Amino acid sequence: MDLNDLSSDTTSLSLNSRSSQSTRQSHLVQTNVKTGEKLRPKLFVANPQIRKLSKEMAIPSSSAYLYLLSFFTLSLFLAISTAESESELELVADLRALQSESKSGVIHLDDRTIAKFLTSPKTPRPYSILIFFDATQLHDKTELHLRELRQEFALVASSFVTNHNNSNTKLFFADIEFRESQSSFHLFGVNSLPHIRLVGPTAKSLKDESEQMDQGDFSRLAESMAEFVESRTKLTVGPIHRPPILSKTQMGLIVALLLISSPFIAKKIFAGETLLHDPKIWLSGAVFIYFFSVSGAMHNIIRKMPMFLVDRNDPNKLIFFYQGSGMQLGAEGFAVGFLYTIVGLLLAFVTHLLVYVKNAKAKRVAMVFAICVSFWAVQKVIFLDNWKTGYGIHGFWPSSWN
Secondary structure (H helix, E strand, O other): OOHHHHHHHHHHHHHHHHHHHHHHHHHHOEEOOOOOOEEOOOOOOOOHHHHHHHHHHHHHHHHHHHHHHHHHHHHHHHHHHHHHHHHHHHHHHHHHHHHHHOOOOEEEEOHHHHHHHHHOOOOOOOOEEEEEEEOHHHOOOOOOOHHHHHHHHHHHHHHHHHHOOOOOOOEEEEEEEOOOOHHHHHHHOOOOOOEEEEEOOOOOOOOOOOEEOOHHHHHHOHHHHHHHHHHHHOOOOOOOOOOOOOOHHHHHHHHHHHHHHHHHHHHHHHHOOOHHHOHHHHHHHHHHHHHHHHOOHHHHHHHOOOOOEEOOOOOOOEEOOOOOOOOOOHHHHHHHHHHHHHHHHHHHHHHHOHHHOOOHHHHHHHHHHHHHHHHHHHHHHHHHHHHHHOOOOOOOOOHHHO
16 A cells, blocks of 8 residues: 555544544533633543443432332331231221120121121131020920020020120020021031030031031030030130029028928927828928839939920820930839839738738739739730830740740
8 A cells, every 4th residue: 555545544533533423412501500710520431431430329218219119118008017917906806895785795697797707707706605605496396405405505605704804705505596697507507406516717618517416415515515616716615604403582581481381390399290200201201202212313414314205197196205325305204103003002012001900802813903913014014125126025934934
C-alpha cells in the first residue's frame, strides 16, 4: 500500500473519530434553563466506580421488598388465625350460654344448631358433645326405658357441670328429639332407640367417626354413661349427685312425727301390744320373703323390668310371658313365684299342721290333695321353663324298672 494513501486514510479516520466524538458530546450536553448555558452532566454512567456504587445501592431496595412481603404474609396469617380462634371462642360461649339456660345442663339441639356447632366448624373443634337421641312419642314404650334413660343422662350432665364448677369448655351434653330433627337422625344414621353418641373434636363424618355407646351398657344407667365419657374423652366426670329420696321438708316431718309418737310407741312396746308381738305378722312376713325370693322380684327392681309388653302386631293384646332366655317380664316371674309359694305352703301345712289331725282318713285326703297340687305346680314350672328356654327336663327311672 502507498504511504500517501495510508496517510490520507489516517487523516480521514482521525476526522471521522473527532466528528463522532463531538456528536456523542453533543448528545451529553445539557442546557441551563435560566442562563441558557450549556452544561455537562456531573455523573458519567460509564464510570466503573459509579456503576459499582449504583449496584450496591440497589441491594437494600430488594431486601426491603422481601421484608415487606414477609410482613404482609405474616400479618394475613395472624389475622386469619385470630378470626378462627375468635369464631371458636364464640361457639364455646354460645354452648355455655345454652348450658346455663338448662336446669340439668343438657343443651337441646335441632337441625340448625347441629349445623352450627358440628357440621359447619372446621376440625378439630375445641369441644366434644355427648348426644342423647330421644323420641317423645316412644316414651310410653316401657320396654325402651327412654324416659328413665333421659333422666339418668340429665343426672350425668348436672353432676359433670357441678363437679367442674361450671368452668367446663371441653365437653357438653345435648339431646335431639326425633320429630324436630329427623334430618339430624338421618345424618347420624340413627334408626333405633335408645341411642347415645359422642362427637369428638376431630369427627368430620357424624355417622362414621362419632362413637356410639353400646346398648348393653345402659343397664347401669348413669354410672355406665359416666364410664363411657371417661374412657372416650379422658375427662373425669366425678361422683354422680343423685337427688335424695326424701326432701329436707319430708325428713323434718317424719322426725317430728317420730318424736311426737315415741311415748305412745314405747308404752305399747312395754305392754306387749304391738304388731311385732303378733305371730301372724311374722308368719305373713316369712311367706312374703319366700315369695319375694323365688319370684325374681329383686331382678325386676334392679333391671327395671316391666310387668308386661304390648304386642306389636296387635296393640290391644298384652304379652305376659316373653319367649326367649334374654329377658324375663315381671308377670312371668310372679307367676312362677306363686307356683313355688303354693308348693312351699302345702309342704309347711303337711309338716306343721296336718300332724295334729287325729282322723287318719282326713290326713290321707289332705296328703293326696297336697301331692296332686304340688305335682301340678311343679309340672307347670317345668313346662314354662321348657317353653321359654328350650331346655327339657327328663325323668330318670331306676334301670331295674325298664
